[in-house]
Amino acid sequence: MDDVLISVSEGEANTLAMEILKEAGFSQSHAEAITQSIITAQRDECHSHGLYRLISCTRALQTGRIDPAAEPSVDGSTAPAIIRADARHAISLLAFQKAMPLLVERSRSLGMAALAINNCYHFSALWPEAEALAAEGLVAIVMTVSHAWVAPAGGNAPAFGTNPIAFAWPRPGRLPFVFDFATSAIARGELELCRREGRPLPHGVAVDRAGNPTTDPEAAAEGAMLTFGGYKGSALSAMIELMAGPLIGDMTSAASLAYDSGTVPCHGEIILAFDPARFMGNHAPLHLARGEALFDSIVSQGARLPSARRHLARKRNSKGQLRVRSALWQELQDMPNERHE
């Protein structure tokens, strides 16, 4: 792929994204939620979750499994600290948007609350949702499962998804402290890329069918990917399976893969929100300052805060111009036309 980056106005990208999504059959509200997520990622130069996703999103619609227009329902009656959003087999993003105000309200009134999004197709990064809650002054933990591609430590067969976890901590007057990482040692897309290009995988990220370490992407595809961090990462991935799967009454990564083998998996997502103002009370300034001292101690020794690169990109692109891969932009511009012909 041509990796030259060109500058595109955000307005233009927005218009094109909406056109592509609506042409593909998404309702106005879904197209808006998806466009917002994609533009947010592109602004941060998070290319893997940016405009590129318009291609997989519209293709996924062609499987006929994703409802492009279902209005999510939000139910706060399960328990005071639990909000359920049923995405009704649509993309997850609109369900989050619709349920977020109630999650914020309950977190503030109770101190903490959980949002369970069920029956959603999920393709987006988790940090935009974590950051949205941090912008409301809340601490957020977001977890979701995916398709079972990852073996547990000591194993040789898929049991876990790439199972990402995101966390955001609000910083007064600044962008939040935020991370978002897959618990797999590499992204599934990276394995697919190596496979297509016949390149070896990095060491320590996959096993073959017999459970032996391998750098051969074909052998890895028949075996399994590994988690990051050995048995600790494996334990963490199991926790994410349980919290974002059975706890919220939704599928595990294995159940999701059995149900729908497409690239956009159907399952659930859990979002935990904590209100520091309720936890810290009057002493909030002192304790937020202790958080800032922690960040200072990281940055002052030359280490980077997670997401620092992304936040720098956001600053760079804050004047309404996005940086987009030239070949991708060309491909996207041809998409609505193809359909018109």
Added chain:
Amino acid sequence: MDDVLISVSEGEANTLAMEILKEAGFSQSHAEAITQSIITAQRDECHSHGLYRLISCTRALQTGRIDPAAEPSVDGSTAPAIIRADARHAISLLAFQKAMPLLVERSRSLGMAALAINNCYHFSALWPEAEALAAEGLVAIVMTVSHAWVAPAGGNAPAFGTNPIAFAWPRPGRLPFVFDFATSAIARGELELCRREGRPLPHGVAVDRAGNPTTDPEAAAEGAMLTFGGYKGSALSAMIELMAGPLIGDMTSAASLAYDSGTVPCHGEIILAFDPARFMGNHAPLHLARGEALFDSIVSQGARLPSARRHLARKRNSKGQLRVRSALWQELQDMPNERHE
């Protein structure tokens, strides 16, 4: 140290532990809480948190900083989903015991709740508390900070503690799924042991003062330990710092080290509890079965569930006999006598 294991009756170990702790000055209720934690660990052959801790616990008292008799106070009025337990500069365990019933009650009525233990000296493993909540049918996440010994990814100076995280998931009719790991690449005690014995550290667990990887324990002690799992483990450790520190209005690992350089650090602990019955409703059996299918898929491929070894030991030692290192048992038996003389 003589590593021969001898068999000791649980009753005898219990009596000796109580005698040692009370001789050292702990109140009856603190001595009971500490003994219970230590015997529980010894039963699981978790030697690092078993009877061995009687030595460091009583020694730590001699610093004069730990209150051996303070009764913890429990306050459920902060917010509905937040329970605060003030340990009043005593060991953490009694505060957990005293606050747990309210945590269970609130989790069941709200769906989830948090217990913040403040101003506690902390030496124990986290899994006994996670397992106690799982025995009540709850899902639990437990986190605590420690002393700042661990550098962030890309850094060369301590910013994090060894920051353990534990998780427990209830399994009907079986011991829970549970893990408990430090986010540091090795335990602090392991580094100290290598230092004492002049043995090199494993690769990839520490950096020297300049931030270069080192296996020299002296250079590591002047530099910093690393987290497990590179930048992902480092991000997770930062999350634990923030959740178990500033969020609950308590110290970070760096603040704790500045306040008290003893081996038993003073800080806070956060325990999150989730009620699956409230999350899953009538469909609980289906979803718990999905959790069991996940565990089956791990075990059936020859991988181990976290804590499997510990649970096997528990089974082996369930008839009231503990396995204790012979030299340790001798040392402990001499402890009360030393004081009598």
